[in-house]
Amino acid sequence: MATLKDTFRNIFKIHELRQRILYTIALLIIVRIGSHITLPGIDTVLLNEATKNSSSNTLFGFYDLFVGGAFKNAAIFALGIMPYISSSIVLQIAGAVVPYLQKLQKEGEDGRKKINQLTRYGTVLIAGFQSWGTTSILLHMNNNGMPVVPEAVRGFAWILSTVIILTSGTMFLMWMGEQITDKGIGNGISLIIFIGIIDRFPFAILDEYQLIASGSRNIVIEVVIISLMVLIIAGVIFVTQGTRRIPVQYAKRVVGRKVYGGVTQYIPLRVNTAGVMPIIFAQSIVFIPTTLLSFFPNNEFLSNINRYISYGSFFYTLAEALLIIFFTYFYTAIAFNPQEVSDNMKKQGGFIPGIRPGKQTADFIDNILTKITLPGSVFLAIIAILPVFVRYLGVSSSFASFFGGTSLLIVVGVALDTLQQIESHLLMRHYDGFMKSGKLKGRRG
Incomplete structure (x- = not known):
């Protein structure tokens, strides 16, 4: 049986699997870069001071967890992929009571495509409302009386451009998630949330080291x-x-x-x-x-x-x-x-x-x-x-x-799902997988 070291070596021996993994990593790097690019017109120094002592035990702090700190950074990806998740949940719940959606669910691949299209429309709508709410929060945010959004840039033009940028950021993330699912490895939408949560782990380890x-x-x-x-x-x-x-x-x-x-x-x-x-x-x-x-x-x-x-x-x-x-x-x-x-x-x-x-x-x-x-x-x-x-x-x-909590369950679930897909590629080409006996069971296993 191959050791774990041999298994990782085998992963990069398979050309298709190697290309999929590198493609996925490249898009996830873009996600993290976009989470640190601040919206135009924001005073970043005042923003950092205003959010330094903000509590994570609020709905906004909970939301910021899923977008990897982009919401607190007032980044172009501040809304993250959550509008898409919200739209999916709404349609899934509505599918239990709305006859039209129930009919689409039974139509196989054609029905799934129509539901995906409705999910995208819902994503644009939800992202538009949430981006408008985000601009309102930014306009009222200040540090010792000094506004985060300077008076010189306030106005309808700034609000409109911010709404467009935030909504476009969400749609771009949704597109990258779909590209990862099709051409990369793992579930793209889940991996975008996963990488945002994992991004906080090194800082958490650093806090523990400083205590020691x-x-x-x-x-x-x-x-x-x-x-x-x-x-x-x-x-x-x-x-x-x-x-x-x-x-x-x-x-x-x-x-x-x-x-x-x-x-x-x-x-x-x-x-x-x-x-x-x-x-x-x-x-x-x-x-x-x-x-x-x-x-x-x-x-x-x-x-x-x-x-x-x-x-x-x-x-x-x-x-x-x-x-x-x-x-x-x-x-x-x-x-x-x-x-x-x-x-x-x-x-x-x-x-x-x-x-x-x-x-x-x-x-x-x-x-x-x-x-x-x-x-x-x-x-x-x-x-x-x-x-x-x-x-x-x-x-x-x-x-x-x-x-525990949401962070741990998402990290474990997405990691198992991704490893299961890698395992499938290895076994399909007659390589040993991660487990010496049995198979790794992912969420879809």
């Missing part, structure tokens, strides 16, 4: 913290790849001179079908009071609410955990339709041994899905609130975010 260098942290304690992080990542990988396989038997049928069917396949029901979406929904909701307070700092009602549900408080932790469990079931019900799976099995002559086709099969799948979603939702809730408890160990806030 200053004598504030014992090296033994740091080793224990790193070991804990490794165990948490291993647990996330284990649950992310966890599936409950339901056997499906297909009856034999003769077509011409060939016999089809007569084999047993499996329906893999994931323990975490909803992925990272429940945490995104839940944190977006619990951050709303803190975000509103940043706009109205003198409002006594908002101050009282924020006092009870501030980041790290008992009510904040409890509310986030309960919302995650709720949204896990909610999003799973949207993402996976047992009735549709049952109908497709029936059309193809498949059945679950001991279960009658039709409604009983749908009820059986739904029952199993409900049971395995409970531990999956509880696990998501634990992972989401882990950074809160890790901070009590003296870990810096930037490093604590990698112990």
Whole structure:
């Protein structure tokens, strides 16, 4: 069996795989460069001073996580790829209730192309509204009374040009994401978010090093913290790849001179079908009071609410955990339709041994899905609130975010997906993959 060193060497022996990886890296470098190019007319010195002490525990700070700091930098890619993600989520949820979208979902490749086109239109619309909101935030941002946007450049022309630049930046990111998916390696949209999160990791490590260098942290304690992080990542990988396989038997049928069917396949029901979406929904909701307070700092009602549900408080932790469990079931019900799976099995002559086709099969799948979603939702809730408890160990806030929450789940999920695609290229050309036994199971494995 090949060692890990040999495996990486084999990756660059395959011309197509090497070209795909280099192409992906080149586009991701462009993404990071664009995240540091400030919008025209912005005073960068005042901007840095104004955002230096801004809290990450607001809706804007949470948004900035997905765009790799571009929002705080007021960069041309400040909106990131999030308008596209929002448009996709809206259409996915609408697909459960809108007949026209349900029809498109059943039309195969043609229907998928139409849905992608609608997603792009939605992206332009959402990006336009968000870019207009961003200009409003920048116009009101100041440092000790000195505006970030100088009076000389304020006006309709600056607002219009900023909206166009931000919207175009999002569309350019969407195009690069699609190019990575088609000509590179991995899911382009996911990798753009992934690289934005990973970009903060070296700075988080530097914060921990400075704690050790200053004598504030014992090296033994740091080793224990790193070991804990490794165990948490291993647990996330284990649950992310966890599936409950339901056997499906297909009856034999003769077509011409060939016999089809007569084999047993499996329906893999994931323990975490909803992925990272429940945490995104839940944190977006619990951050709303803190975000509103940043706009109205003198409002006594908002101050009282924020006092009870501030980041790290008992009510904040409890509310986030309960919302995650709720949204896990909610999003799973949207993402996976047992009735549709049952109908497709029936059309193809498949059945679950001991279960009658039709409604009983749908009820059986739904029952199993409900049971395995409970531990999956509880696990998501634990992972989401882990950074809160890790901070009590003296870990810096930037490093604590990698112990759980949205950051860790996205990084692990995207890394597994990308490695699975690389593994497929290696095995297809008779090279050993990353694993000495079995296969690496990605999110689509």
